[in-house]
Amino acid sequence: MTPDSFATFAALVRARSGMVLTPDKDYMLEGRLGPLLRREGLPGLDALAQRLRAAAPGAEALAREIAEALTINESSFFRDGKPFDHLRRLLPQLRAARPAGQRLRLWSAACSTGQEAYSIAMLLREQGLEGEILGTDLSREVLERAREGVFTQFEVQRGLPVQMLVRYFRQEGGKWRILPELRAMARFEEANLLEPQRGLGLFDVIFCRNVLIYFDPPTKEHVLALLARHLAPDGVLFLGGAETVLGLSSPWVPMAGERGAFVLSPQEAALAF
Ligand SMILES: C[S@@+](CC[C@H](N)C(=O)[O-])C[C@H]1O[C@@H](n2cnc3c(N)ncnc32)[C@H](O)[C@@H]1O
Incomplete structure (x- = not known):
């Protein structure tokens, strides 16, 4: 070439x-x-x-x-572990801070084939919490796979504890299908992170992991600014293990003592009220 x-x-x-x-x-x-x-x-x-x-x-x-x-679609269940341990602790706090009857809203931005969204669904289910999960991606092909909710033996062996596999999936022709009730907790839509999103509303938690790493600094700043429009003032943004807001001009600050988790800066959160 x-x-x-x-x-x-x-x-x-x-x-x-x-x-x-x-x-x-x-x-x-x-x-x-x-x-x-x-x-x-x-x-x-x-x-x-x-x-x-x-x-x-x-x-x-x-x-x-x-x-x-040419997008890189690598993903796995409970990828990197720690953010999901954090989420497990965070969910009851967020629940307690919301009016009864208001469902938690969680966004897996750049969701690839859906493992992240379904990992979140399993955590909600473990805690008996109601939640609405949105998975978005640029690629129609991965979204189709996410919607299908069927994973290979190799995919379920990466990061998914065996008890959760047995509890939340059923075997189907050598593959594993997520149970309908967990499938129903998530919807998957096409969205480009580079573009402003209309009608998405506010989320309590945003996962945007392992995608900013492929962008140059101005693009990261652009995307981080767009994401800030969609987080509740007390919500949390999770980035990938090799991603940070440090060194970038953005409305986000690292969450004290929690790697990979970010909150809106006090000025930004005040603007949202
Ligand atoms: C490496 S995967 C990460 C999947 C998941 N977040 C995880 O950490 O396991 C990156 C995903 O970002 C998507 N992507 C890349 N650029 C994007 C953009 N501008 N808007 C939305 N999705 C994008 C790709 O299609 C791919 O599915």
């Missing part, structure tokens, strides 16, 4: 998802875009880049498909 073609793909991915593709990732392009090349009958990535640049009919759908194919 020529440097020009690589630059075409990198610009497309950055504009659509925010992800920064570095030249050492060119091997990934070959692997991920192979099926699309075959389907379109194109000889290689240069021809695909040329088709994009020509803005031929259908280029918009193609561009979208390429951006989706």
